[in-house]
Amino acid sequence: QPWSREERGLLAERSESQRKSSSTSRECRCRRNMLDFHSGEDDFRADVYSWTEGDDTGTNVENNGTGLAIGFTSSMISVVLFGSNFVPVKKFDTGDGMFFQWVLCASIWLVSLVVNLILRCPKFWPLAMVGGCVWATGNITVVPIVKTIGIGLGLILWASVNLITGWATSRFGIFGIDPEEATKPILNYIGAALSVLSAVIFLFVKSDISSAVPSLESTPLLRDGVINSGNISPDESWVDKLPPPRKRLIGCSLAVLAGIFYGSSFIPVLYIKDHATSKYSMYTGASQFDLDYVFAHFTGIFLMSTVYFLIYCAVMKNHPKLYPEAILPGFISGVLWGIGNCCWFLANHYLSAIITFPIIAAGPGFIAAMWGVIVFKEIQGQKNYLLLGVAFCVILAGSLCTAFSKM
Secondary structure, three states, rough: OOOOOOHHHHHHHHHHHHHHHHHHHHHHHHHHHHHHHHHHHHHHHHHHHHHHHHHOOOOHHHHOOOHHHHHHHHHHHHHHHHOOOOOOOOOOOOOHHHHHHHHHHHHHHHHHHHHHHOOOOOOOOOOHHHHHHHHHHHHOOOOHHHHHOHHHHHHHHHHHHHHHHHHHHHHHHHHHHOOOOOOOOOOOOOOHHHHHHHHHHHOOOOOOOOOOHHHOOOOEEEEEEOOOOOOOOOOOOOOOOHHHHHHHHHHHHHHHHHHHHHHHOOOHHHHHOOHHHHHHOOOOOOOOOOHHHHHHHHHHHHHHHHHHHHHHHHHHHOOOOOOOHHHHHHHHHHHHHHHHHHHHHHHHHHOOOOHHHHHHOOOOOOOOHHHHHHOOOOOOOOOHHHHHHHHHHHHHHHHHHHHHHHH
């Protein structure tokens, strides 16, 4: 018997109700899956931030031994890597340094990309790029510095000025950032003063970059046969044409300028963090975890280095001096620096900038000077060795005072 109109209507309503119920069920499952995904992502972020925020019982890692251990360990890694990162490229001709600095910064940016992916791509703050641009400006002076006064003395000079600039801006709250206090401020002042004193001592150390042992010059630390199969005769750069007295003057001046730029590079990140709690700031709610700003900071480095390289190409009328043999060593140098700077970001979070700057800025002098004395033979003579010994003792005392000021 055929169904009546009323029965057909009821059947249609029931089918529509079942369809809506099925659609709602699928939507709920989809929402649950999305919530599970975001929950898993939040759990990952929570695991990362648990290093700094502590567990559910309210324990703050920053104030216990674990946080301090992570902070000081990160500082030591930075010291070793910063003191050694230019060693792979030391025996290769980099000309005027413009091509080398671009390769270096490209490698640095790749390190930050890996870190950004590990952290699940935290929010990108464009202001953090400014710090990277400032650093890249100082970085274009590195190769002329190394060629004029050597890797040991050059690194020590710019690291000392870097220390003074970074410590002072953090301690006294310059450029709109909040001033930071140490647990024992007297020790912190003493540590910073000793680090400055070490810079004065190093000014009397004489370096002779032309006195390297010939066998070392003919045996580079990294072989270039793989990336440079041709016999390229490098052109003489403007640095090579300078007389020795002017070389030292220009090298020291550039090292001081580089130190000022390096010491100012963390200011944008500190500014964002300090204004994250203000209701009227555009940075309200910004992360307090320093590694979240690494990608933006390093992006600024690569962007500005590219701008400088393009300007250089234009000045050279599209005939820049390229040195293929420096590509692989430059890449390795950038990786070492990038990892070292990531460790510095991490140390800043656990220890604060007024603690890390006296340690990380002055510490690489130990490593760099040893490379200059033992391997490159840039620093020779009993008087220079005595000055180095005194300076090392002063740096060590300053670093210990700075470290204990946090306890």
